[in-house]
Amino acid sequence: MKNLLLxxxxxxxxxxxxxxxxxxxxxxxxxxxxxxxxLPEAYQQITVYQYVDPAFGSIxxxxxxxxxxxxxxxxxxxxxxxxxxAVYAEMENNPSSYGLIIERGESAAAKPRITIVxxxxxxxxxxxxxxxxxxxxxxxxxxxxxEEYPTDxxxxxxxxxxxxxxxxxxxxxxxxxxxSSLIGMFLLAVMLFAEKDQRxxxxxxxxxxxxxxxxxxxxxxxxxxxLISSFSMxxxxxxxxxxxxxxxxxxxxxxxxxxxxxxxxGAFFNSLQKAMMxxxxxxxxLMLPLITYMFPNFSPVxxxxxxxxxxxxxxxxxxxxxxxxxxxxxxxxxxAVEGIVLFGISRFAxxxxxxxxx
Amino acid sequence: MLEVKNLRYSYNGGKDYAVxxxxxxxxxxxTFGFLGPNGAGKSTTQKILTGLLPMQxxxxxxxxxxxxxxxxxxxxxIGVSFEIANAYNKLTGLENLEYFAGLFDVPTRDPGELLKxxxxxxxxxxxxxxxxxxxxxxxxxxxxxxxxxEMLFLDEPISGLDPTSARNIxxxxxxxxxxxxxxxLTTHDMHIADELCDRVAFLDEGKIVVLDTPRNxxxxxxxxxxxxxxxxxxxxAEEQISLIDDTGWERLHVLMKEGKVETVHSKEATxxxxxxxxxxxxxx
Numbered sequence: 001m002k003n004l005l006l007x008x009x010x011x012x013x014x015x016x017x018x019x020x021x022x023x024x025x026x027x028x029x030x031x032x033x034x035x036x037x038x039l040p041e042a043y044q045q046i047t048v049y050q051y052v053d054p055a056f057g058s059i060x061x062x063x064x065x066x067x068x069x070x071x072x073x074x075x076x077x078x079x080x081x082x083x084x085x086a087v088y089a090e091m092e093n094n095p096s097s098y099g100l101i102i103e104r105g106e107s108a109a110a111k112p113r114i115t116i117v118x119x120x121x122x123x124x125x126x127x128x129x130x131x132x133x134x135x136x137x138x139x140x141x142x143x144x145x146x147e148e149y150p151t152d153x154x155x156x157x158x159x160x161x162x163x164x165x166x167x168x169x170x171x172x173x174x175x176x177x178x179x180s181s182l183i184g185m186f187l188l189a190v191m192l193f194a195e196k197d198q199r200x201x202x203x204x205x206x207x208x209x210x211x212x213x214x215x216x217x218x219x220x221x222x223x224x225x226x227l228i229s230s231f232s233m234x235x236x237x238x239x240x241x242x243x244x245x246x247x248x249x250x251x252x253x254x255x256x257x258x259x260x261x262x263x264x265x266g267a268f269f270n271s272l273q274k275a276m277m278x279x280x281x282x283x284x285x286l287m288l289p290l291i292t293y294m295f296p297n298f299s300p301v302x303x304x305x306x307x308x309x310x311x312x313x314x315x316x317x318x319x320x321x322x323x324x325x326x327x328x329x330x331x332x333x334x335x336a337v338e339g340i341v342l343f344g345i346s347r348f349a350x351x352x353x354x355x356x357x358x
Numbered sequence: 359m360l361e362v363k364n365l366r367y368s369y370n371g372g373k374d375y376a377v378x379x380x381x382x383x384x385x386x387x388x389t390f391g392f393l394g395p396n397g398a399g400k401s402t403t404q405k406i407l408t409g410l411l412p413m414q415x416x417x418x419x420x421x422x423x424x425x426x427x428x429x430x431x432x433x434x435x436i437g438v439s440f441e442i443a444n445a446y447n448k449l450t451g452l453e454n455l456e457y458f459a460g461l462f463d464v465p466t467r468d469p470g471e472l473l474k475x476x477x478x479x480x481x482x483x484x485x486x487x488x489x490x491x492x493x494x495x496x497x498x499x500x501x502x503x504x505x506x507x508e509m510l511f512l513d514e515p516i517s518g519l520d521p522t523s524a525r526n527i528x529x530x531x532x533x534x535x536x537x538x539x540x541x542x543l544t545t546h547d548m549h550i551a552d553e554l555c556d557r558v559a560f561l562d563e564g565k566i567v568v569l570d571t572p573r574n575x576x577x578x579x580x581x582x583x584x585x586x587x588x589x590x591x592x593x594x595a596e597e598q599i600s601l602i603d604d605t606g607w608e609r610l611h612v613l614m615k616e617g618k619v620e621t622v623h624s625k626e627a628t629x630x631x632x633x634x635x636x637x638x639x640x641x642x
Binding site: 003006009017018206355 | 408409410411412429430433434436438440442444445446447448449453457458460461462463485498501
């Protein structure tokens with residue numbers, strides 16, 4: 001333990017002087033700006049241009065229903081216009097918009113005629129969902145107000161808490177995986193290659209210090225950096241609406257595994273230049289689960305077995321704590337086991353390489 | 359203190375050997391020089407003896423401890439100064455020594471004192487990345503003394519140093535020797551070996567060619583020649599006189615008696631001459 005702390009102090013100092021901490025914090029700021037200011041709060045800003053025939057008069061409950069569905073915070077905007085033609089004209093200039101026209105029917109007793117104008121540039125399922133949502137919301141409003149509409153529309157949500165979750169917050173786990181795991185992996189490999197370049201391994205090998213502490217301390221530096229970035233980023237984005245204990249568990253495990261992968265590069269290659277191709281290939285592979293996360297339709301088995309997939313969804317469960325903790329613990333355990341195995345293999349390979357190439 | 363028996367090491371699976379069946383021993387308190395040209399097997403031998411390379415064939419022990427599969431007890435007893443200076447560039451000289459001092463399980467010397475000993479007192483808090491090559495060399499020399507080792511391995515300790523620094527380091531080595539530390543000195547510099555070593559071994563193509571004291575080697579393989587400058591009809595003449603028989607002594611006596619002699623220089627063999635005599639090639 002004494003040697004581990006001594007090595008940790010030394011590695012932290014070197015990492016600090018190599019600007020690792022500043023790199024980490026700069027990444028936090030960049031991602032924070034990206035998530036907070038560049039990503040839309042909702043998946044897409046939908047504008048609805050509405051025209052209600054004044055001859056129709058007011059429909060009790062309609063305005064309330066529209067406000068509820070499209071009010072502030074929902075990521076949708078309701079613009080009231082004074083003619084049918086104005087709706088079409090505005091929509092021409094805004095491809096992300098829908099039209100809602102409510103007119104009196106042919107006879108005085110007729111039900112209101114409701115027209116939903118779709119932009120036509122079909123965005124597949126999402127567009128149809130918006131149409132459906134408008135249709136349901138509108139029907140609910142009208143049915144509540146008019147007795148001749150007894151239809152009982154009802155919408156249910158699997159996680160009602162998520163109704164008000166800004167879309168951009170769902171991007172946070174992506175940052176957590178990239179920063180604490182993938183960048184940690186890269187930085188550790190760089191640190192190890194720098195040591196090799198300075199031939200520090202030979203100086204260490206003739207000291208009483210153990211190789212395990214020597215390597216583990218570097219992993220710990222990366223874990224601490226990962227925790228600093230993850231906690232500060234989550235605090236900035238989610239405030240206190242995250243489970244920080246679960247975050248600690250999953251980031252520690254994920255960062256440990258990521259660093260162990262970096263260690264493996266240091267064990268099997270002599271320089272970053274020689275390892276570069278494989279480093280980038282592996283980083284690309286490990287980033288594939290991010291696609292699955294954003295587009296769940298893409299989730300082949302070979303992507304789901306990647307550690308970043310496990311980490312990504314466990315991190316989501318930690319920062320959006322509505323899915324329960326079982327997935328986080330299960331994921332953390334899996335990552336920790338994978339990390340320990342990889343660390344053991346890397347340590348063995350590293351010692352073997354030192355003993356034969358010194 | 360150091361026992362080596364039939365040591366062999368091959369980098370290519372036994373096709374040829376970098377170290378080829380060498381045996382020698384070094385007594386406690388002795389300074390032992392390991393001389394040879396580049397590629398002779400000196401550094402390989404030192405790496406095996408310090409545990410950096412695995413033992414393939416033969417055996418070796420330091421202070422009674424087998425060098426194969428060493429534990430911290432072994433490393434607490436030895437100090438190693440490498441030919442290629444290796445230190446953490448991002449740490450200061452003092453931080454480097456403090457870090458390595460912390461790894462030992464035995465009392466260590468004050469890092470500040472060692473830096474002063476190596477002439478680095480002005481650079482204590484300077485990052486090693488800003489050190490010159492010579493400063494780095496002195497730093498790792500100082501590092502090798504941290505645990506006050508019983509056995510000190512020095513690989514080209516004054517390589518790349520300016521004359522003043524080299525003299526200082528040589529004086530420090532003499533001081534360490536006087537304290538009873540056993541020193542294994544690997545070098546291709548015959549001057550430092552001649553000056554510091556009690557015994558030297560010449561290594562060539564992985565084999566020990568000869569092992570003896572510098573004095574014995576020079577006497578055995580050198581010639582007793584002196585170089586005399588004297589006045590001859592107003593001009594300065596120069597003559598080499600062999601003293602291995604009476605003729606030479608008589609000629610020297612005549613010159614001295616006539617009062618013509620201006621300078622006399624002995625021309626005893628150097629270790630380099632001996633090496634060339636034995637191997638047919640130089641040390642560089």
